[in-house]
Amino acid sequence: MAVVVRMPSVLAGATEAAIAHWLVSPGDRVSVGMPLAEIETEKALVEYAAEEAGVVGRLVLGEGDTAEIGEPIAVLLVAGETDADAEMALGLPGPSAAVAPGAPVVAPDSAASTGPGSATAPSAAPETNVHALPGGRIFASPLVRKLAGQRGIDLTGLAGTGPHGRIVRRDLERYLAAGPGASAVHASVSAVAPAAGPSAPLSETAPGREAERAPVRESALEAAQTEGDGTTPAGETLIPHTPMRRAIARRLTESKATVPHFYLTAECVVDELLALRARVNETSPVKVSVNDFVIAAVAAAFGDVPEANVTWTDEGLLQHRHVDISIAVATDSGLVTPVLRGVEGMRLSAIARESVDLARRARDRKLRQHEIEGGSFAVSNLGMYGTAEFSAIINPPQSGILAVGAARQQPVVVDGALAVATVMRCTLSVDHRAIDGALAARWLAAFSARMENPLAAVI
CATH class of the missing domain: 3.30.559.10 (Chloramphenicol acetyltransferase-like domain)
Known part of the structure; x- marks a missing residue:
């Protein structure tokens, strides 16, 4: 049975940690005690070893990605299991419902299902990079959902750059780094999203698209939380806090x-x-x-x-x-x-x-x-x-x-x-x-x- 490897509590009192380096790749066979990754905490770089044997089926987080303690970071498979078993272990939709990396998601469109003779074909539905699960649930990490809830941010229109289009922390940081203009556009997109489906796209010329192309500012999420409105006084520079600080x-x-x-x-x-x-x-x-x-x-x-x-x-x-x-x-x-x-x-x-x-x-x-x-x-x-x-x-x-x-x-x-x-x-x-x-x-x-x-x- 597929085993989900979770972010370990390698330092007392830590609430989250990051993957500094993966020491294995998908397809590698691992044994108990074999090093899987170097986990970066607030104060140290700790080598984390496998607690169970298996074959690496999936690396959920990329190097540099952060997750809360207990969140999935990888999946180990046993003989005969496939990527579908990894999806099931992670609680993701099956292969038929999943979206391949980089592929657009076709948003549910009520006009497309009005019956025979409808002039609207499914292929004409709007597209976006957002990975929405069946039922309209957004495919985002628990940490992102928690932080977005604290900031009052609707994730509907955000593009995910994580595995299989998952919205990860850096995506939220990129959005916040874009400033109040992007926030206003995102709010308007979220307001009309129910009518167009959960994956309604942003305009190509809207500031939201600029947010997707904007360079990621280190710990921009923490910076925005500190600044309150996401801005800094003219002529001054905000240096985001590191986890160690x-x-x-x-x-x-x-x-x-x-x-x-x-x-x-x-x-x-x-x-x-x-x-x-x-x-x-x-x-x-x-x-x-x-x-x-x-x-x-x-x-x-x-x-x-x-x-x-x-x-x-x-x-x-x-x-x-x-x-x-x-x-x-x-x-x-x-x-x-x-x-x-x-x-x-x-x-x-x-x-x-x-x-x-x-x-x-x-x-x-x-x-x-x-x-x-x-x-x-x-x-x-x-x-x-x-x-x-x-x-x-x-x-x-x-x-x-x-x-x-x-x-x-x-x-x-x-x-x-x-x-x-x-x-x-x-x-x-x-x-x-x-x-x-x-x-x-x-x-x-x-x-x-x-x-x-x-x-x-x-x-």
Whole structure:
């Protein structure tokens, strides 16, 4: 029996995902565990493997297409089954009612069925690219129907460019990108559609046709939802939100609204750390950064103050046995926080090697699911940009994040005498539900001591 493969929930909390790359083609035989596609989520590119064996009968979505979690993306057939079985599994009309890709749909015409002697032949009925199913139901993805309903858009006159003429998200985005003129024309077409049949065509010279030829603007649907009327002020440019940017906005808004933050700042004298780094990099095959020393000092501080290695849950405080640290990585799409696991047992060179690998794959959107989930603490370093000091927002369910500034020379008092030292300001953001002020202060003091005596943090 044909099996419908559905968009998987590859990332906790995701509501939709996109097909980045298909790893199979129609006709390919697949076994359980064989990679089918690379699924792009808000934060990562995840390889999705087949959960059942069969032959690829149909790829419902093209590369780059987006669908809600649980929506069909492909159909697997068993021996002896045909494309008709794939149509049936998807709930589509049989071959006799289906429309071949690119072929026009003949709209139902009451005049064509008035009986013998009628002057109107079926071939004279209006044509369009819209794929209407028997009974007038429009062939559109559930996501498109949902979004169109939210915007009050009638899909009757829209052209579908998906498989077998299906109206997919990019078609709705193209329509919205055409602006208010197309909306007005579409409204008038929709108003007369019942008299002419569900697939009444748009005029060849109407703006609606221009909408079909207009270039697709990235995430135009989201842009229109943000703009309200689909327009932007003269001379200004609207940059549509990416899924990652929306995810960042949602999570950080939730964090500031639900997590009681408080902040502590320490000034660490790092001359000895910088000298040790220079000596290490003279011989080490892996170049070590200042941030690698910071991560090692964070892990060592949790060893000194293990009661701070906790996260808040509704049932109680979750005490962690290992130190799993998220490292903030800036990418073209936004901030990504892959997790270094078991840092308390890692050598400095291993921290450096894994940090570089995670950062590179974060920028390439090649992180795996388990690499972006979990962690009890995070480090965000803006020192390389010259930032002296800043406060970071906690990424729930983590209990803290350390914001690291630039190392700068400044006057300091040593044993009552004025001197010059290289000082790094580090600000700790803490979830007050899980960690009290005194405990946070003890942890920050332990971190500062490890930074100022770096050899103890890395051996």
